[in-house]
Amino acid sequence: MYDAPTPETRLTQNTLKITARGVQVYYGDKQALKDVNVDILDNTVTAFIGPSGCGKSTFLRCLNRMNDTVASARVEGEIMLDGENIYDKRVDPVQLRAKVGMVFQKPNPFPKSIYDNVSYGPKIHGLTRSKAELDQVVEDSLRKAALWNEVKDRLNEAGTGLSGGQQQRLCIARAIATSPEVLLMDEPCSALDPIATAQVEELIDELRASFSVVIVTHSMQQAARVSQKTAFFHLGSLVEYGDTSHIFTNPSDPRTESYITGRIG
Amino acid sequence: MPILLLIIVLGVLAIAGFILGRRRALASVEGNTRRLHSLPNYYAWHGAIMAFLPAMAVLTLWLIAQPLIIERQLSDFFPAEQFENDSQRILLMADVRRVAEGLDVAVAAGALSNDDAANISADGTIRDRLATVGVALGADVTAQVLEASQAYRKLAATGAFWRSIVALIIAVAGLFYALRITNGDFRARNRVEAVILGVLVLASTIAILTTVGIVLSMLSETIRFASMYPFKDFLFGLTWQPSFQGNSELGLLPLLWGTLYISLVAMIVAVPTGLFTAIYLAEYASPRVRSIVKPLIEVIAGIPTVVFGLFALVTVGPFLRDWFAVPTGLGSSGSSVMTAGLVIGVLNIPFISSLADDIINAVPQSLRDGSYGLGATKSETVRQVILPAALPGIVGAILLAASRAIGETMIVTMGAGAAAKLDLNPFEAMTTITVKIVSQLTGDTEFNSPETLVAFALGMTLFVITLGLNIFALWVVRKYREQYE
């Protein structure tokens, strides 16, 4: 066994960003996640795949403690971000979420103007010193999210007046405007046409240079295209986690193989 | 046949229509419901409706029309000039009705036979004989009134007889018609839906018609007022000094000022408190706290305003006087704008908090998630996302509360006094439009003087103010709707 170093093996030398150990999530009495262990690397795109209802969104929401806002949810186990347990009492979830941004499964623009939607994060975190700088951040974010050309003349119109796919890109722009260290994206392309999807995938690839990106997707092709690491969830457990090329060509678990070849899910 | 019995009979016919309609529909398709155009119950309802509704409608019209027709017929008994004058005619008819009812009671009690009642003459005995069965007649009964009332009894009896006959005939006819046209192809569902639509439209028109009626009646009295008192002086007069000997000064401005001033104080108290309460309950309170605090606050809304008035009179007024007004030299009266304003404000807190709480809860959770997901704190989320999203509803709630504050009467009477004054000092006694409406209309005053009629002009003013508020509320709501949806 002597493989030439592939891009993937080089990536494993990237620093660890997030490590999850023994994560269990309950909604009331119902267990949604069972004993999940994952290492998420810096400057890497990690894809979560798996059939509907298997707990991908739930796990994603653990990574920035969004489950705190669900009254019935209870999280056990340990999730370390840069070596610090984010479920520690001393950690302020508000600061954590500024570092770990999120794009939700359903587009949820604020009932504000497009400009205000994007500038929301930079404003509350005081990231810019002048209006000009803020304008620049808004423009950059919208450009990266492949929305700028469509909205540059109507920045003062309501974000809720955009089409579903435009709203989703607006939410992406909103999330990257805060310049997080980790970006969690829950099916960011489910409402996008192929062109916008390609643009967002390009963006994800760019973001990898500076952030760590976690993306939930139902599209095997997308996972294969954009990610370096893939985790396959099934019925609340993490079945298999490894290099994307490995998972898609040579899965070690039969459930993974049936899923990616379309036999379950 | 008495009305109640008649209605019960109509109800029975309706039930018969229900059962027969269904049975006939089923029979027409040999029990195979799939061949019916509508579900069997629609045929049943169609039968019931046809038996009941037309008859009931005719009955209602009859009940409205009969007194008018009888009145017209009785005009023969009285000199024409008496009958032309509105108020005299109303009095006469009241007398006639009263004597007629008295005779009815007497007959029912056995004190008179039916013939006696029809032939009794207008000597002194009628009052005594009716008194023995417990019917007290006010003035002397004139021969005219007695004759008229006997005629009235006869007409009323005939009317009642034909009323029952006609209603029953229509009900039975409706029932047979419904049964005749019932068969598998008949579109009973469409008919029933049309009737439901009619009922809904009727219900909504009743509210509108009532409003229109109120406005028209107030308007006509206001116009009468304007013909007796210069309307310009009413609108722009700076003094309010009614005197029933005449030459009153009926200036609106002191009352309007008192109304707006007291409402302003009330809103300054109620809006922030109510809104903060709502935000706490909706965003911060745990479910347990919420389930206790919310009903407790809503208890306030159930307290009658008179009790609040007492509280203003006995507690708040003296407290403000002794601790604020007197020490600062601003006044020496327990009744003041401040007293009434504070208490009305407290009264309105649950109103605003409860409405705003519902509105805030209706803001989708995904918006909160979006904001928290960007690292916003709770208060940032509330201020920048939730309140803007809930704003139209909140503005509506506030304006509703403002209308209530403007219309409040009891607390003002007891807390702010009845002195009409134009003053900036919130520790002075002042009064409002509503209080003056009440005081101008109570007491033995002639209904034709500007001092009384001004109440309608005041009511009209109040109506215009609240209407303006509501239009403004609608405008705000629409403006934000367009922007956010």
Ligand SMILES: Nc1ncnc2c1ncn2[C@@H]1O[C@H](COP(=O)(O)OP(=O)(O)OP(=O)(O)O)[C@@H](O)[C@H]1O
């Ligand atoms: N707020 C909640 N309350 C109760 N149960 C929940 C809640 N959210 C998710 N669940 C349950 O947890 C399980 C995992 O849900 P999750 O949303 O994580 O699935 P998913 O993998 O993201 O599915 P999809 O691909 O359809 O988005 C499901 O069985 C779901 O019913």
Ligand SMILES: [Mg+2]
């Ligand atoms: Mg999901």
